[in-house]
Amino acid sequence: ALTVGISLGCIAGISLTLSAANGPRGGAGRSTRDARAVTLGPGHRELQPMSESTKARLVVTVMMALIGGAFFFGFLAEDMGRASDPGVENVGRGLVLRYIVAMAIGGALAGALCAGLFGHGGVTGWLRAVVGAVLASLLAGLIGSAIGQLPDMAADGLNMTEVISIGFGLVLIPLAMVGQPVMVAVWAALSVATHLMAHRVRGAR
Numbered sequence: 599a600l601t602v603g604i605s606l607g608c609i610a611g612i613s614l615t616l617s618a619a620n621g622p623r624g625g626a627g628r629s630t631r632d633a634r635a636v637t638l639g640p641g642h643r644e645l646q647p648m649s650e651s652t653k654a655r656l657v658v659t660v661m662m663a664l665i666g667g668a669f670f671f672g673f674l675a676e677d678m679g680r681a682s683d684p685g686v687e688n689v690g691r692g693l694v695l696r697y698i699v700a701m702a703i704g705g706a707l708a709g710a711l712c713a714g715l716f717g718h719g720g721v722t723g724w725l726r727a728v729v730g731a732v733l734a735s736l737l738a739g740l741i742g743s744a745i746g747q748l749p750d751m752a753a754d755g756l757n758m759t760e761v762i763s764i765g766f767g768l769v770l771i772p773l774a775m776v777g778q779p780v781m782v783a784v785w786a787a788l789s790v791a792t793h794l795m796a797h798r799v800r801g802a803r
Contacts, residue, residue, distance in 0.1 A: 650799055650800050650801055651800070653799035653800075654713060654717045654796040654799050654800050655709075655710060655713035657713075657716075657717075657792065657799060658709040658712065658713040658716050658717075658730075658734070658792055658796055659706045659709040659710045659713065660706070660709070661709060661788060661791065661795070662705040662708050662709025662712075662734050662735075662738055662792070663702045663703070663705040664702070664705070664788065665705050665734075665735060665738065665771070665785065665788055665789075666701040666702050666703075666704050666705020666706070666708070666739070667698050667699070667701050667702035667705065669735075669770070669774045669775075669785070670697060670739075670770065670774070671698055672774050672778075672781055673773060673774035674694065674697075696746060696749070697742070697746045700743070700746035701738065701739070701743075701746070702742070703741075703742065703745055704738045704739065704741035704742025704743070704744070704745055705734070705742065707737075707741050708733075708734040708735075708736075708737035708738040708741055709738075711737065712730045712733050712734040712737070713730075713796070714730075715727060715729055715730030715733070716731075716792055716793050716796040717793060717795075717796025717797040717798075717799065717800040718797070719797065723793075723797070724793070727792075728789075730793075731785075731789035731792070731793075735771045735785070736769070736771070736772075738771065739767040739768055739770035739771050740765075740767045740768045741767075742767055742770075743763055743765075743766065743767025743770065744764045744767070746767075747760045747763055747764055
């Protein structure tokens with residue numbers, strides 16, 4: 599339920615941000631820009647608005663950061679809830695927070711890499727978005743695991759344990775959804791929302 603709430607809140611926040619960023623359209627928008635240009639004067643240059651492709655990349659980056667962090671949290675909560683070893687409860691909060699942040703960063707980087715697959719029109723655009731969602735989710739876990747392991751690798755060097763842990767990150771998000779239809783639905787909803795918001799800012803048809 600917490601994962602769902604965070605996801606919905608983030609989608610709403612991004613939608614409002616995009617609405618504000620798009621600003622007024624048509625003649626009213628041009629009049630506003632002209633008024634700002636007059637106010638600033640000839641010696642000042644107005645900041646140019648973000649391009650449509652940059653906005654789309656920003657949307658995908660933020661949404662994949664959400665997916666990476668939220669799904670690691672969901673996986674961890676489920677795993678700790680099923681564990682019978684009392685030592686599991688003693689896992690340091692700092693370590694948990696480190697990996698949540700690492701997975702969010704991994705998701706952001708994966709989203710930036712795969713942003714070009716989202717937001718295009720037509721059936722082909724939806725197919726590209728599906729490929730992008732799957733690829734970004736896999737890369738988010740892989741990159742996030744590598745980032746989470748950095749302090750350990752800096753202290754002890756790279757060994758087989760770290761390699762296995764990083765490789766395990768590749769399937770982290772799929773494993774978080776195994777036997778969890780709600781998590782599958784949340785992932786699908788976030789992926790669709792990512793594509794639709796990217797489509798909106800691209801102005802694709």
